[in-house]
Amino acid sequence: MKRLLLSVFALGLMLIASSAMAANYGSAGCGLGALIFKDEPGKIQILVATINNLISPQTSAITSGTSNCYEDGGREEASLFIAVNREALKNDISRGNGETLSSLSALLGCSDTDQLGTTLRSNYQNIFPTSQASPDEINRAIGTTIRNDQELAKSCRIYG
Numbered sequence: 001m002k003r004l005l006l007s008v009f010a011l012g013l014m015l016i017a018s019s020a021m022a023a024n025y026g027s028a029g030c031g032l033g034a035l036i037f038k039d040e041p042g043k044i045q046i047l048v049a050t051i052n053n054l055i056s057p058q059t060s061a062i063t064s065g066t067s068n069c070y071e072d073g074g075r076e077e078a079s080l081f082i083a084v085n086r087e088a089l090k091n092d093i094s095r096g097n098g099e100t101l102s103s104l105s106a107l108l109g110c111s112d113t114d115q116l117g118t119t120l121r122s123n124y125q126n127i128f129p130t131s132q133a134s135p136d137e138i139n140r141a142i143g144t145t146i147r148n149d150q151e152l153a154k155s156c157r158i159y160g
Helices: 001-017 033-035 044-055 058-064 073-084 088-097 100-105 114-123 135-148 150-155
Strands: none
Touching: 033 044, 058 100, 073 088, 073 100, 073 135, 088 114, 100 114, 114 135, 114 150, 135 150
C-alpha cells in the first residue's frame, strides 16, 4: 500500500512539473480532477493529478475533448506558423484567401475559412500595424479580431 501511495505521489509530482498552466485548469492538467478543483493552487494539484489519471483516465478525456480537456495548444502553434509563413500569410490576409490562410484556419479550428479570410482582410491594418510586428503580436491581433466578431468566434475553436 505504501508503494502504491508513493507511486501515486511521484506520478502526481511528475505531472505537476511537466504540465503547463492553463486558464481552465491547474498544473495537474485537465480531466475529472480539474473539473472538481479547477485551478486551485498548491498541493491539491497532486490529488487532481491522481483523479485525472487513476479514476478517470486523462488520455481518454483529451482524446474525446471532455472533462475540460481541449486542444488549446493551437495558440502557440499559430505563433510558430506565423513566424515561418509570415510573408505568405500577410499576402493571403491582404487578399482574404489563399493556401496559407486556409492552413491557419485549420490550425485555429475555424469551420468557415471564407469568413475568417474576409474578417482578417477587413482588419489587415490592425493585424499588421507595422512591418516590425512580432509573430506573437500578430497572433494576438488575429485572436482579438476573431473574438470581436460574434459569428467568427463561434466558427473558430481556438479563439472563439
